[in-house]
Amino acid sequence: PSQSRRQEVPVLPPDVDRKTFNKAWSDLKRLLGNENVDLNDKPLIDGWYMEHPNTHDAFHILEQEELVSCGTAYPGSTEDVQKIVKWANRYLIPIYPISMGRNLGYGGAAPRLRGSLLVDLGKRMNKVLNIDGHNASCLVEPGVSYFALYEEVQKSGLPLWIDTPDLGGGSVVGNALDRGVGYTPYGDHFANHCGMEIVLPNGEVLRTGMGSLPGPDGTDNPCWQAFQHNYGPSIDGMFTQSNFGIVTKMGMWLMPETGHQSFMVTFPRDDDFEQIIEIIRPLALNRVIGNVPQIRNVIQELAVTGKPRSAFYDKKTPMPREVIRECAKKMPFGDVAWFFYGTVYGDDEARTKSLKIIKDSFAKIPGMQFKLPQDLPPDHYLQDRVDVCSGKPVLRELDWLNWVPNAAHLFFSPIVPTKGKDARLVHELVTSLHKKWGFDSFPTWCVLGRELHYIANIVYDRADADEKRRAMGLMREMIGKAADEGYGEYRTHLIFQDQVSATYGWNNQALNKFNETIKDAIDPNSIMAPGRNGIWGQRYKNRGFEM
Amino acid sequence: PSQSRRQEVPVLPPDVDRKTFNKAWSDLKRLLGNENVDLNDKPLIDGWYMEHPNTHDAFHILEQEELVSCGTAYPGSTEDVQKIVKWANRYLIPIYPISMGRNLGYGGAAPRLRGSLLVDLGKRMNKVLNIDGHNASCLVEPGVSYFALYEEVQKSGLPLWIDTPDLGGGSVVGNALDRGVGYTPYGDHFANHCGMEIVLPNGEVLRTGMGSLPGPDGTDNPCWQAFQHNYGPSIDGMFTQSNFGIVTKMGMWLMPETGHQSFMVTFPRDDDFEQIIEIIRPLALNRVIGNVPQIRNVIQELAVTGKPRSAFYDKKTPMPREVIRECAKKMPFGDVAWFFYGTVYGDDEARTKSLKIIKDSFAKIPGMQFKLPQDLPPDHYLQDRVDVCSGKPVLRELDWLNWVPNAAHLFFSPIVPTKGKDARLVHELVTSLHKKWGFDSFPTWCVLGRELHYIANIVYDRADADEKRRAMGLMREMIGKAADEGYGEYRTHLIFQDQVSATYGWNNQALNKFNETIKDAIDPNSIMAPGRNGIWGQRYKNRGFEM
Ligand SMILES: Cc1cc2nc3c(=O)[nH]c(=O)nc-3n(C[C@H](O)[C@H](O)[C@H](O)COP(=O)(O)OP(=O)(O)OC[C@H]3O[C@@H](n4cnc5c(N)ncnc54)[C@H](O)[C@@H]3O)c2cc1C
Ligand SMILES: Cc1cc2nc3c(=O)[nH]c(=O)nc-3n(C[C@H](O)[C@H](O)[C@H](O)COP(=O)(O)OP(=O)(O)OC[C@H]3O[C@@H](n4cnc5c(N)ncnc54)[C@H](O)[C@@H]3O)c2cc1C
Structure with missing residues (x-):
């Protein structure tokens, strides 16, 4: 959606009046050239992945106008970046660097502190x-x-x-x-x-x-x-x-480069995941599985077809398991619960050997099915995994964006040891809270050896205020409840960064205090991305900018 | 050697008078218990590896009494460590933490700043x-x-x-x-x-x-x-x-744990190393060689027998290549120049395959010889590599300590890309400077994939003042000349830390300034290991403690 702006534009950062800002802006134009700065005073356009905005968070959770910049600077060199930083210190204007700003699901290109100057490094420094x-x-x-x-x-x-x-x-x-x-x-x-x-x-x-x-x-x-x-x-x-x-x-x-063979294994029962994870752990530790494999839930297989949710289910309430089951039955893989996407590497012989070990290990789970790319239709998601798992960039996951109208993503990404018991605890917490807040639950588990990144993808309609409110409530509650059990996020969206960093509070917030000591020592004016990752700096701390 | 002390003991840190020190010391005894503190007021004993001193550097390069502590504290818990640190801030007495103090070749257990209190964590916190x-x-x-x-x-x-x-x-x-x-x-x-x-x-x-x-x-x-x-x-x-x-x-x-097979490959010509390195690079990058292999010079094979240098050569001047050659001829491997010690991992089949690739690759070097442990006598160094390369601790390298009387080691350890040309440049610089300063040259190259740690081991008689002076001169000149070509040390002995850190001086010492900004922010009294790694802190900087 694109709306005309209700507030005076550009939105200015705290403590900066328009007169000072205008003076600073002319100075910035002089330093970088008129063509390399942009005021954020036009209507906000969410765009789409390839045409993402650098004015605000395309996947907004708060109001679209909440996390906005005052403008953007496009440095062309390290010296330009230095000039911008010195300029920021001169006028006490906070800046927010991005490389490309496609951090969708975690805040996109938005600055954490409203009114910061976005420094879009990528546009011109792209060699x-x-x-x-x-x-x-x-x-x-x-x-x-x-x-x-x-x-x-x-x-x-x-x-x-x-x-x-x-x-x-x-x-x-x-x-x-x-x-x-x-x-x-x-x-x-x-x-x-x-x-x-x-x-x-x-x-x-x-x-x-x-x-x-x-x-x-x-x-x-x-x-x-x-x-x-x-x-x-x-x-x-x-x-x-x-x-x-x-x-x-x-x-x-x-x-x-090396030989590679991607494969998919399906498992029939919802409860199988605990055993799947117990089986993967030694395979990952022994590097039989050579990459970062994913475990995905059957509902994701529906979403990644690119079809809208309404093609499968016409109510707004979370899709019941029975409905997912009926839809899955019509898909090439049938009525299953979990998918494991893995890749083995090396020459023919090595791959054949690894695949045999993997098949034999998973065979302990009744009803598991092993599939190679050639066993599946050419448009099946596994075909894209082949590319990704051999280092070829794709855009297939964008197909999810059809799931709901104006679909946006928000990720809940806790770290979980690669152990069935821990995975169950987190998974039950996530699924029950999704139900409570009225969302389909899309868990993807990326296995990095001793731990897995549990990525719960909340897909919401960003034109629906109530859905946004619920997505926010769901996140807040998941972060809090998971932390009570000892699980924390590896990364989070801008608006949850204060909450998440506070959960890493062992011994009276010792780590956060240390980070802020460093922050104040190297950035006494707090000009650099204030609030990013929960680190504020003395100029902004405890003035109500935390959320 | 052990000498009685010439200076007043304990040696006190800068700015601390005996009265204050004595008061501080009683306080420390009260905090930790009499039995958990030790004044450094007895004769200094170099000991040996297993009975290493925590009073000074057992492998001293300066005078034995130069890098000494005022005493040692033995904390029994994290709380004890906190007490010591707070005590240090109260009395402005610098402290120097060690885990076990066996950092031989890099300073042993000595503090960088003379008179610091050694905090020997390992004695009681060892679970x-x-x-x-x-x-x-x-x-x-x-x-x-x-x-x-x-x-x-x-x-x-x-x-x-x-x-x-x-x-x-x-x-x-x-x-x-x-x-x-x-x-x-x-x-x-x-x-x-x-x-x-x-x-x-x-x-x-x-x-x-x-x-x-x-x-x-x-x-x-x-x-x-x-x-x-x-x-x-x-x-x-x-x-x-x-x-x-x-x-x-x-x-x-x-x-x-996994299957493992260590092996040794010998190469006949001094000049072969450039080609050896070119061959290893792809093998290491492709993980055919699964571990951190070593390339060693033939002279090290003489040293690691545990026999003294005098058994091979009776002059003090560097052993000529001809003499080394004659000695090598009598050894099981014969007249060769270089040794490659590697290990492959995995099951039988995987190891056999990897070994074949390795043999085939090295076969390009005429006269190379491939040996398995069973091809060599039971006391050959390869037998100890088998242990080390499968995670079993040994002490075999101590046998070097017989090479010269009162032997001490000093390591020159630059990082070199795993490329023949770079390796040659550094190697020639090292060997010619060893010759200039009158030392045998013992290069070991540990290959960590894209780079190798070139470890030049200077072995000297620590009772011989002139030999120490020359070891020092050799180090200083190697550090300087290597840096001119762009090569720097990954780690160094205490007394060269100022020099080495200064070589990492891109853009007017930007990195070192950053480190010191952090230092002063988190340690305003500069009590923590001042000078360690070239980082001083404001209380000591530019007061003549650098060396
Ligand atoms: C469907 C979907 C799937 C996704 N899958 C993945 C995935 O598999 N793995 C994954 O990691 N992510 C994934 N993401 C998240 C995200 O899209 C990617 O991580 C993306 O690469 C981040 O965007 P960017 O590289 O443009 O980073 P940017 O937005 O440029 O940077 C991210 C943040 O890092 C900081 N930063 C960036 N550049 C600099 C700099 N030069 N100096 C200082 N700070 C800087 C800024 O705070 C910035 O906000 C996915 C997102 C979606 C929507
Ligand atoms: C013949 C020979 C062979 C060697 N081979 C190797 C080798 O293969 N690989 C290798 O890495 N090294 C090697 N070394 C060097 C050295 O012996 C080892 O690195 C040894 O493990 C270091 O001693 P330590 O573990 O007791 O460390 P310590 O002496 O306890 O620590 C080293 C330094 O780290 C800092 N430090 C230690 N503990 C703490 C702490 N808890 N908190 C804060 N700072 C701390 C201190 O500054 C200390 O001086 C070799 C030495 C010799 C003489």
Whole structure:
């Protein structure tokens, strides 16, 4: 939906009056060029995935006009970013960096603090700076999407894979900084990054890892993408899920290409998941399953067909299990409850061996069925998993967006040990609360070895105020109840960041206090993404901006 | 050697007079109990590996009395550690935490700042707190050595491996904090840690990762050893190679046991190493070689026999290549130049396949010879690699300590991309400088995939002042010359930490300035290990303590 704005535009950040803002804005235009700044004073358009807005959260949960920026700056270089940061300190205007802003389900391109200046790094800083074919690594700018990196690697002709999340339109840098995941053996993106260049909140620029040692004659260090650390403390992790700096370059490791075979296993009973997880754990720990496999519920198979919910069920209430069952019966996989999507890697022989172990292990679950891509129709979701699990970006998951009118996603993503008992506890909590708040429950479990990211996808109609209110209530209650049992989110949408970070409060909020000590030391004016990940900085803290 | 002390004892830290110190000391005794503090006022005894001193650096390079503590405290709990830290802030007495103090070659148990109070965590805090057989992980206190953890895992009967460095007497925690390496697929210790408990310089205690979310009813979080991150910034890396806190608990992942086959490949020509490295790179990237293999020079094979240098050569000057050659001829492997020690993992079939690929790849180097443990005598070094590479701690490398009288080690450990050209550049620099300063050159290259840790082991007689002076000169010159070419150390001895950290000076020391901003914010009195890793804190900086 697009609405004309009800409030005076642009919305200004706290403590900044229009006169100061206008002066600051002219100054910013002078610094970057007129064409590289944009006031957020036009109607807000949610757009769609490929045409996502950088003015607000396309998947809004609050009012559309709530999480908005005052405008956007498009730096073209690290020096431009430094200029913007110094400008922000001069005028005390908060800024909010994004790489591409496709963080849909977690806040999109919206700033946490209303009226912040969005710094859209990706539009102009979008080069693959280097691909090292020998050492299987690359160095990229924030605007490089998975699609773009994939293209570039293809063009190079090198036998290398990238790793991509479910949707390939996001940025390699932004996703790694939010500690996102993909589905090849290199699925843990932060773990596979190597070296950063960062503009600090005071406008200084530093490099981490070996990049902090100058190369001969002013070149980049020859080991920058070979080794993740520098001498002394490893600070890269500080710049993930935080507001401590703006990353302007990042190294990523690429995977040498190898043979791969994706497969799907279905399981008939709702209760089977506990046993599925017990079976996966040793297979994952022993790397028989080489990637980040997913366990998905049957209802997701309906959604990912791209058909609207109304094609299956005409009431607004959560789809009853019986209805899902009847629909599933008409699908190629039949009346089943769970899907396991996995991939094995290596040469023919190795893959055959791994597949046999996996089949034999799952055979303990009566009624399980094992399928290869050739066993399924060409439009089945497994065909897209083949691509994703061999590093080829796709957009298939967008098909979910047809489920309800004006569909938006909101993710509840707790960390759960890969143990049946823990999984049951969280799963029952999630499903019963979905029922209570009137939502279909879409759990996807991404198995990263010793733990799984439980991703509950709340799909809601963003034109329906009551649905939004309920989505919000559901999230708040899930976060609270899960934390009572010891489970916490790995990542969350902007508006729940204060709540989630407070759950990580062992010993009287010791970790959060530490983070805020750091914040105030390196960003005394609190100009950098205030509130992001629950970290505010002294200028804004306890003034009612928390939510 | 042990000498009586020439200076007034205990040596006090800067700015602390004896009266204040004595008062502080009684207070410390009151806080911890008389039996848990020790004044450093007795003669200094270098001891040996198993009986290493915690009063000074057993492998001293400066005068033995230079890097000494004022005394040692033995906390028995996290609360004790908090008491000590608060005490340090009260009296402005710098403290220096060690886990076990076996950091030989990098400073042993010595504090960086003379007169600091050593906090020996390991003596009383030495429990394996938990082993999770399902999720293959453990939680340990600082005093748990590799030997102790190994024993505990054996006792549990669980099919799990630990990962150990070359010497098994060090601490799991201290080694990971200094980002040390071992030799199974879990060889990168920091990468395989999971969760910390940390006492900050202000005496507060926090937990990182999922441990920062309280478990139900005051238990530890059920995901603490399952997932490495918390919500919000990942700060664990900050506490490695730094002086930002005292780690009192650490989680480590354990490896599910598997089949393993160690092997050795020899290469005849000095010049072969460039090709060896080019061949290893793809094998390592494709995980055909599953562990952290080592390339070693033939002279090390002489040293690790445990025989003194004098058994091979009677002059003090570096052993000429010809002499090494003659000695090698009498050894089981004959007149060769380089040794590659590797291990493949998995079941019989997988190992056989990997071995074939490895043999075929190395076969490109004329004269290479492939050996299995059964091809070599029972006292050959390869037999110990079998243990280390399957997670069994050993002490074999101590045999080097017979090479020269009063032998001490000093490591020069630059990071080099796994590329022949880079390796040659560094290797030639190292060998020519060893020659210049009059030392045998002992290079070991630990291959961690995209880079190798080049470990040049300077072995010197610590009773010989001139040899110490030359070892020091050699180090200083290697650090400087390598940095000019873009190569830097991953870790270094206390007395070179200022020099090494300064080489990581891209953009006007931006990274070091950032680290010091953090230091001053979280440790305003600079009480925590001042100078460690080149980070001083405002109270000591630029007062002449740098070296
Ligand atoms: C249907 C669907 C499926 C999805 N599947 C996945 C999945 O499989 N895996 C997954 O990880 N995610 C998934 N997502 C979430 C999201 O779409 C992706 O993570 C996406 O890659 C994030 O967008 P981006 O890369 O454009 O990040 P951005 O929006 O650019 O960045 C995310 C945040 O990181 C910070 N940031 C970004 N760049 C910088 C910088 N340079 N400096 C400082 N801070 C910065 C900012 O706070 C920003 O808000 C999915 C979303 C949907 C709707
Ligand atoms: C012949 C030889 C072979 C070696 N081989 C290897 C090898 O293969 N791999 C390898 O990594 N090393 C090797 N070393 C170096 C060293 O012996 C080991 O790394 C050893 O494990 C370190 O000693 P430690 O564990 O007792 O650490 P400690 O001495 O306890 O710790 C090292 C440093 O870390 C910091 N620290 C320790 N504990 C804490 C804490 N709890 N809180 C805050 N800071 C802390 C302190 O600054 C301390 O000085 C070798 C040394 C020799 C002489």
